[in-house]
Amino acid sequence: MAELLNSDKIKSSVAPLLQGLLDDVLPAVQSAGCRLESAALFGSAASSDYAPGRSDINVYLVMDCLTLPLLKALNPVFKKHIKKLKSNPVVLDREYIAGSTDVFPMEFLEWKEQSVVFHGADPLENLEISAENLRLSIEENLRGKRLRMIQSYFELDPRRRPMQPFLMSVLPNFLVVARNILRLLDVAVSSDKAAMIGALERKSGVELKAFKRLLRIRQDGMKLGADEAEILFKQFLAEIDALIGFIDHFKTSGRAS
Incomplete structure (x- = not known):
């Protein structure tokens, strides 16, 4: 079981849900021949606005590759966790991030400043926005x-x-x-x-x-x-x-x- 990073910054009611998601995502990604580089919590669940039971638990996952086998492997995992998370994780890769800062600058700045990385490195640490x-x-x-x-x-x-x-x-x-x-x-x-x-x-x-x-x-x-x-x-x-x-x-x- 991969340990959650920055667990002290994650609400106690949210941490078990992220741990369960991570435990299922990692083998699914590996089975598709890819690697999970980063996983982060963002949105209200990463802020003081979180309302247990009402707020969505928003997560983004950064992969080293995005393939159809990966999507197929993740599909049953997301279906298993959707009821508790209330939204499917956002799946992307570093190439997408690097090429999208010009069209989604607000969204990436929100992620950069209001997110908690719970697996891997922070993919937005050196992000530059015009x-x-x-x-x-x-x-x-x-x-x-x-x-x-x-x-x-x-x-x-x-x-x-x-x-x-x-x-x-x-x-x-x-x-x-x-x-x-x-x-x-x-x-x-x-x-x-x-x-x-x-x-x-x-x-x-x-x-x-x-x-x-x-x-x-x-x-x-x-x-x-x-x-x-x-x-x-x-x-x-x-x-x-x-x-x-x-x-x-x-x-x-x-x-x-």
Whole structure:
């Protein structure tokens, strides 16, 4: 049995699940003639946001080769563990990572800064991300999410799908973008979300009242009336527009990692 690395950084309820996965993955990979180079936990299970029984346990596996026999060998392993993990591991190789930092800069920076390697070497330790690629990715995400918010508005039915749950559902995605804007600005990212939004306000010059209001609502479990939720939706869109303008005109240089 391969011992979990960095077990002191893994929650006690998550560690046995990772150990079970690793014990099954290693022989499966070997049977396909490949080698598992790295395995890491990422997402909420690697952060203070983890909610036992509700949060997905996200894992990425880095192989020395990606072949059809490998996928076939891993398929029954993933099926065995999907119920407890709630999501299948992401399988990739170093070549894919090296060739994808220009199109997935936000995702790789999230993995790099918010993951725990529990087997092998850290494949992202020397990762370099172009600041301009990060800026473009942030702008694309903001513009795309704004468009989807507007489209979703037409699908909302106050009787069956009120506005407040919708706003709560989109907030986490925008917090990820906010973290990456701070990385682009070379600002240390606080694990405290309110402090993070405050830092973004100061550095961007964009007032983020709706962002902060949504954070308080989520934290306190408050209920909004339909009219108040619609006003908040309007303010949220305006703040997203202001951030888009800031990022669109931001001049980059060098790298972001």
